[in-house]
Amino acid sequence: MxxxxxxxxxxxxxxxxxxxxxxxxxxxxxxxxxxxxxxxxxxxxxxxxxxxxxxxxxxxxxxxxxxxxxxxxxxxxxxxxxxxxxxxxxxxxxxxxxxxxxxxxxxxxxxxxxxxxxxxxxxxxxxxxxxxxxxxxxxxxxxxxxxxxxxxxxxxxxxxxxxxxxxxxxxxQGEPVSSTLIRAALAEGDVARAAAFLGRPWTVRGLVVHGDKRGRDLGYPTANMHLARDCRLRHGIYAVRMRIDGVWHDGVASFGSRPTFDDGAPRLETFVFDFSGDLYGKRVDVAFVDWLRGEAKFDSLEALVAQMDADSARAREILAKTPPFLP
Known part of the structure; x- marks a missing residue:
């Protein structure tokens, strides 16, 4: 495929x-x-x-x-x-x-x-x-x-x-391909392995909704999406691409409950690199390229921002080596 x-x-x-x-x-x-x-x-x-x-x-x-x-x-x-x-x-x-x-x-x-x-x-x-x-x-x-x-x-x-x-x-890769195997890979956060069996990166589609605006205050405005309640993707940080109006953009995403702030309902929050524009109400696709790290709680906002800087740099490195996606 x-x-x-x-x-x-x-x-x-x-x-x-x-x-x-x-x-x-x-x-x-x-x-x-x-x-x-x-x-x-x-x-x-x-x-x-x-x-x-x-x-x-x-x-x-x-x-x-x-x-x-x-x-x-x-x-x-x-x-x-x-x-x-x-x-x-x-x-x-x-x-x-x-x-x-x-x-x-x-x-x-x-x-x-x-x-x-x-x-x-x-x-x-x-x-x-x-x-x-x-x-x-x-x-x-x-x-x-x-x-x-x-x-x-x-x-x-x-x-x-x-x-x-x-x-x-x-x-x-020596294993029989099945939906069950792919679900297990995603539950472990191994989106690269899931992509190998899918034949393409695992992708979700959803509506960008208003969040709590914390990312904007931290210098990382995010596009927020609610995934299906049956989603079992491992909570953590991922290198991703988001398709906006038919065009793929590099980014970094967090899926989880935001333990530093509220431990709320799981949500996908994507920071799109080098992009400016209003995404609220748009239906977008997010393709998961690679796993960066697990979800963590930080003692200070300064520590969180420093880690977000490192996550973004690592995601950029990974995505720079990943072939571009066609619309």
């Missing part, structure tokens, strides 16, 4: 939200469907996209992704939300960059979860969507009680006379 340094500008696929009470237009039927949750749209998902594209070329059709929203765990265990690597919007953009011009989104709820696996394949994928072929990962499970498996797809694909491809685990 390309990195932000060499990928084309973000584009969105045609997203089709499925309504099982309505027929699917003929123009949308007949694709090779790659199946999965696709959280993170990582290198393993890019391999699914590659296999689906190859199958589609052989069949003279197009590849499309088939995914679920929200994440099934949020339906069954809302008190323990999964750490989502990508918001629905960023997931769509990632799927587009992986090569999918079309994405089917099935709204997930308990009624969908209760559909038997066999009916899911025969009635929905083959019947309603007219799948020309199906592609899934080796660990894909679906249907009531998660009883559907790649073997289920293969058996029903054979009966429907359509090709099925099961993609084995993709190894990168």
């Amino acid at each position: 390309p990195s932000p340094a060499d990928e084309p500008p973000c584009r969105e696929p045609v997203a089709v939200v499925l309504d099982l009470d309505k027929p699917v237009p003929d123009a949308l039927r007949g694709a090779v469907l790659a199946l999965g949750n696709f959280d993170g749209v990582h290198r393993g998902h890019a391999e699914l996209a590659r296999v689906a594209a190859a199958m589609a070329r052989n069949l003279g059709t197009r590849p499309a992704a088939f995914t679920f929203e929200p994440h099934p765990r949020s339906v069954f265990r809302p008190e323990e939300p999964v750490f989502r690597l990508t918001s629905p919007q960023l997931k769509l953009e990632g799927l587009a960059q992986a090569g999918f011009a079309q994405v089917f989104v099935l709204p997930f709820d308990r009624d969908i979860a209760a559909i038997p696996a066999e009916r899911f394949v025969d009635d929905l994928l083959v019947g309603r969507l007219g799948a020309a072929g199906l592609v899934c990962g080796y660990d894909f499970h679906f249907g009531k009680g998660r009883t559907g498996s790649p073997e289920t797809l293969q058996a029903h694909g054979l009966a429907a006379d359509i090709p099925i491809a099961v993609v084995p685990p993709l190894s990168w």
